[in-house]
Amino acid sequence: MIEKVTDQLIRALGELDETQVIICVKTLLENGVDRFCIQSLLNEGMKRVGALYETGEYFIADLIVSGMIYKNVLELPRMRYVPKLGERVAGRVLVGTAEGDVHDIGKDLLKSVLSANGFDVYDLGTDVPPKTFVSESTRLQPDIIAISGVMTVAVSAMARTIQALSDANLRDRVKVIVGGMCMSEELSREIGADAYSPDPLEGVAVCKNFLLKTS
Amino acid sequence: MNNEELLAYRQQIIEDAIRMKKKPDRTPHFANYWTWKILDSGYKLSEALYDWDKLEDSTIKFQKKYGFDMLVDDGVRDPMQVIEPIGQSSYEVDDEKEIMNIRDVSFMSPDDYDLFLKDYPRFLWEVVLPNKANRFNSDLTLEQFGEVFNRFNGYAKCTQNIVSRLNTECGTPAGMLSTQSTIPGYEQLFNFYRGIKGTASDMRRIPDKFKAACDLLDEMQLYPALEQLKTSTRRANASVDFIGLMLGHTILSIKQWEAFYWPSFKRMLDAVVAADKTCYIFSEGSTKRFWSYFKDLPKGHFAFHVEQDDIFEFKKELPNCCAVGGMHASLLGGGTKEQCVSYAKHLIDELGGEGFILSQDKMISYRNDTNPENLKAVCDFVREYR
Missing domain, CATH: 3.40.50.280 (Cobalamin-binding domain)
Structure with missing residues (x-):
């Protein structure tokens, strides 16, 4: 079941379906999936948005909406995360x-x-x-x-x-x-x-x- | 030439450039200069933006000094002082930094579309006005509200004075805000109601309501204006029959362009052609993604401002349209007089003749955007070069 929801989440973000994205994230959180894992799924979805931008199917308005969805998810109570000073991520x-x-x-x-x-x-x-x-x-x-x-x-x-x-x-x-x-x-x-x-x-x-x- | 003859001459070379039937006597030169005019004339931004006389003076001084063939902005684009008595939340002026910014603000929420579509006047009164004018509340006095109308009168008089003085003292046709103009519903929502982020969000989240609002605005404003175009004659002091804007295309995918923009825009272009008019499209950013939609426009009606795109490529791809632009703001701001004149010559040599109007590739607003000496040298050169 979790695997199905993770696929749905990536697809929903790629399709900019905010309602579905939020439902998937909440389902994953309720099933104990940690926020870092969910964020990596969101990142996969964002890559799909990026790929569609590259092909010209999406443009700036779609990128704006993807950013809004991404931000809204990260603002959900159990998704908030502030990197510590000194902690290195990609850069x-x-x-x-x-x-x-x-x-x-x-x-x-x-x-x-x-x-x-x-x-x-x-x-x-x-x-x-x-x-x-x-x-x-x-x-x-x-x-x-x-x-x-x-x-x-x-x-x-x-x-x-x-x-x-x-x-x-x-x-x-x-x-x-x-x-x-x-x-x-x-x-x-x-x-x-x-x-x-x-x-x-x-x-x-x-x-x-x-x-x-x-x- | 006296000013009356000069006005007629300028109108003629602009007409020839757009109609593309014969080579204009020389390449016309449009001023894409905005708040820079105020700074160049020695005023602080707030001084002129809050004083109609100084605003008028800055525009006239600018034109007398440089002698363009048309000022895209007559000087009255930013009438922020009109609604100041009831509060305004979009404009920010910083005299120290010599900067004016217009914030991307939404004056309605997605929930307000229902009222928008059901009762538009009530929507304006109950939703837009209180959001746009931040002192529009129960404490507002009738005197304060009346002051808005007094200032609006001042704005109208200022516009009239500028156009009249441009004509009679400078032999120059009227600019954008004094020529017949209208914009599609999408542009209105993008520019005046929802802002960039709101528009992006609504097209995705509530596309049907967004489209219905575009259609309503088209029905109320765009289509009647196009109907009027059929029988109207060009304003005596203008250089083109009609001015259109392309601003909000900058965020649209092709699919969104086809759903929300192109049908109304095409109707506008078709109306211009049917009425055999000339039209200047002031377009921001890049329009390249949409050039294929303009390939079949009949020759001799449209001039497009080319901002971010390569103007040589534009002319190659759209030989049916007049290109306006070419002169880089970065060169005018940072180059030498010789470099600027040499580039202007290159543009005229390569593109001049029918179908080209020289102008700047950015809305020139800040002091460093242009060195006045460079601009003077280019303007003097263009007037003389055949």
Whole structure:
């Protein structure tokens, strides 16, 4: 029976059927399946969403909904889990929207898919000043900083953030990935980022690649 | 040329570029400049956004300095001060950072669709207004509410003054907000009611209600406007007959586009063609995924703003449509005068002639988006280059 529900859960998330996802998760919890196992099933479902995005069947609206479902499940009372400081998962990523920009959708999507891929993600929110990226990098020691932005004002804020990380002697310890509608491959090189990602799924691939190279 | 002749000349080169029957005398140049105009004219954002006279002054100063052929934004896109007496929750202005942000806010919940569909005026009054205007409550006085209407009058006068002065003092046609325009129901829900996340969620969770709301808005607003298009004549001071927006396509899968967007949008495009009008589609982000839907549009009616996509590729794929854009904001902001002029020349040499209007590939809003000297050099070059 459990095996059937686990299959149903993966399929339901792939199909973005929130009601079915919640029913499956609750059933699994009632049957003693631990939250880490359930989260790994959710991650499988998210991979199916990612695969459908790659083929063009899903697009941004579907990724937003998958992120909502994922978040809602993780907020169920018995699913909550906060990684301990110092605990290593796939890697630690600080995400935030650049100073001056309050758009959070791209950032939130990246956060969802990174979490689904086993990353330990810290969300600094929107309109994040360079000094906050620096202070939180010092405190949390991330492997990667991901900065998102939609408005063109975010480009110079990203450049200032990268400069501030250099000034604080943190730049050689952390990779910086930038993305969002304001950004391009060429611009990312100009401002000194390590990588650019046009969408959250490629962002995850870039982050995995960073960690592979580091290890 | 006096300003009257200049206005007619600008209207003609824009018409020629879109109609694609003959080469315009020179490549037209649209200003995709928004709050940058305020900063460039020496005002703080809040100063101009809360003072109609300064807002008007910033737009006119901008046009007198640079001399574009049309300002996409006449300067009045952000009338936040109109509903300020009853509270507004979308706009954030930071004068120190010189930034204005518009938050992605939903003014209704999914539960409100029932009232939306049953009694739309009551829905606006009981749901949207209290959510949109955060001081709209039982303590609100009639004077405060009346002030909204006073300010709305101010907004209308400001718009009228700007258009009139653009015409008479600058020989420039009216921009987006002063040209006949309408948007499909989906765009209204996306932009004015549910926001990005709400729209994404509703299309998946309650698709029937969402579609019914799109259809209701189309019935009430889009279709009557299209009906009017059949008999209307172009406004004397405008450069195109009709302006459409493509903003909310940026989140849609093809399946969602076909279910919620394309049927109404196609009806709008068909109406433009049937009435033999010209239409400028201000489109944000990338439209590339939907180009195949535009391949069969008859030549000579549509100009699409190309923001994130490669404008050369757009022209190759859609030779039936006029492309608006090409000039990179990053170059205008970070390049030299020579680089900017050289790239403008490259664009005109490659794409100029019928079917191309030069403009910027981003909505220019922040000071660093453009170096004024670069912009002046490009504008002067485009006006002279044949």
